[in-house]
Amino acid sequence: MLLKYVLRLGDNALVLGQRxxxxxxxxxxxxxxxxxxxxxxxxxGQARLFYSYAGELEGKERTEDDFGFLRDGNEFRNVxxxxxxxxxxxxxxxxxxxxxxxxxLQLEALTRCSAARVAEIAARAVKEIHYHLRHVSQWLxxxxxxxxxxxxxxxxxxxxxxxxxxxLFAGDEVDGAFEREWDGPRLAELEKIWxxxxxAVLADATLTRPAAQWMDGGGRRGRHTEHFGYLIAEMxxxxxxxxxxxx
Amino acid sequence: MPDENxxxxxxxxxxxxxxxxxHAGSVHAADDQMALDHARDAYTRRNEGVSIxxxxxxxxxxxxxxxxxxxxxxxxxxxxxxxTFYEIPDGxxxx
Numbered sequence: 001m002l003l004k005y006v007l008r009l010g011d012n013a014l015v016l017g018q019r020x021x022x023x024x025x026x027x028x029x030x031x032x033x034x035x036x037x038x039x040x041x042x043x044x045g046q047a048r049l050f051y052s053y054a055g056e057l058e059g060k061e062r063t064e065d066d067f068g069f070l071r072d073g074n075e076f077r078n079v080x081x082x083x084x085x086x087x088x089x090x091x092x093x094x095x096x097x098x099x100x101x102x103x104x105l106q107l108e109a110l111t112r113c114s115a116a117r118v119a120e121i122a123a124r125a126v127k128e129i130h131y132h133l134r135h136v137s138q139w140l141x142x143x144x145x146x147x148x149x150x151x152x153x154x155x156x157x158x159x160x161x162x163x164x165x166x167x168l169f170a171g172d173e174v175d176g177a178f179e180r181e182w183d184g185p186r187l188a189e190l191e192k193i194w195x196x197x198x199x200a201v202l203a204d205a206t207l208t209r210p211a212a213q214w215m216d217g218g219g220r221r222g223r224h225t226e227h228f229g230y231l232i233a234e235m236x237x238x239x240x241x242x243x244x245x246x247x
Numbered sequence: 248m249p250d251e252n253x254x255x256x257x258x259x260x261x262x263x264x265x266x267x268x269x270h271a272g273s274v275h276a277a278d279d280q281m282a283l284d285h286a287r288d289a290y291t292r293r294n295e296g297v298s299i300x301x302x303x304x305x306x307x308x309x310x311x312x313x314x315x316x317x318x319x320x321x322x323x324x325x326x327x328x329x330x331t332f333y334e335i336p337d338g339x340x341x342x
Contacts (some may be wrong), residue, residue, distance in 0.1 A: 029253060031274050031285035038288055085324065135284055 010050030011078035059187035069239035074222035081164035094157040109185030144205025166215025256282040260296035
């Protein structure tokens with residue numbers, strides 16, 4: 001169970017690291033480019049830590065690279081929100097904001113859990129994510145409370161991606177087991193705080209919170225959206241075509 | 248696309264063991280908060296600093312190089328202004 005939980009954390013981080021890497025050369029300004037590159041590296045670093053620990057837990061000598069590059073799409077257990085494509089800059093900002101508002105809370109709770117390695121990794125990661133969240137929240141407010149065009153585009157991004165937010169809090173038996181055995185995060189509490197935080201920033205950004213709707217899910221069971229196949233293909237191509245290739 | 252919407256800011260960083268903010272470079276940003284973020288991303292990647300100041304470049308008033316002769320040359324030949332003429336008494340350790 002612990003292994004499954006850790007792999008989910010690693011998968012979220014790796015997929016987001018890949019998505020943020022795709023933003024290289026796409027940012028509106030050079031300094032924003034640096035920021036996104038830093039964020040991508042932060043995520044990849046977290047993925048490495050989680051995967052290393054997963055390899056130790058599993059005991060089959062799988063390395064970080066094995067987890068990242070040699071698993072098939074349906075073995076990845078990330079949530080659907082992180083695999084959504086970058087789209088225009090506003091889409092990426094909305095995705096980051098919705099996920100990182102959650103991830104920051106999850107990491108804070110994990111620093112207090114009793115799985116020592118997870119708590120250590122979380123302690124390191126939470127400082128990085130606090131900065132990410134500050135950065136993307138500011139962008140959300142600037143673009144939401146910006147021109148008519150930026151406002152309408154941001155509202156559209158928000159409406160489009162809202163249906164992936166339910167999955168963040170829809171715990172399953174792995175989450176339940178982690179909560180009981182390792183004093184893990186209580187998703188219902190996180191959801192309350194997430195709602196408050198998100199509502200506050202959306203209000204600042206003069207954006208309307210989308211209506212309650214059907215929520216997509218399945219990432220945790222390895223069932224992904226159509227975007228995931230392309231992401232995995234690009235990410236894993238080199239290792240699959242040249243197995244064992246190294247720099 | 249640096250233009251009038253993304254003005255230039257000068258960045259000053261104080262390092263962990265330093266006492267004063269030193270000029271580290273410049274960044275473009277749309278407003279003050281973003282300038283801070285950009286300065287943090289561009290100039291503190293390798294743990295260079297603990298404090299950042301950003302100032303809009305247009306706010307900086309600089310001395311005119313054409314007047315540097317009148318500004319700075321007179322101080323060059325007034326050695327009596329330098330604190331090097333004391334006799335430090337014996338027994339005084341720190342002055």
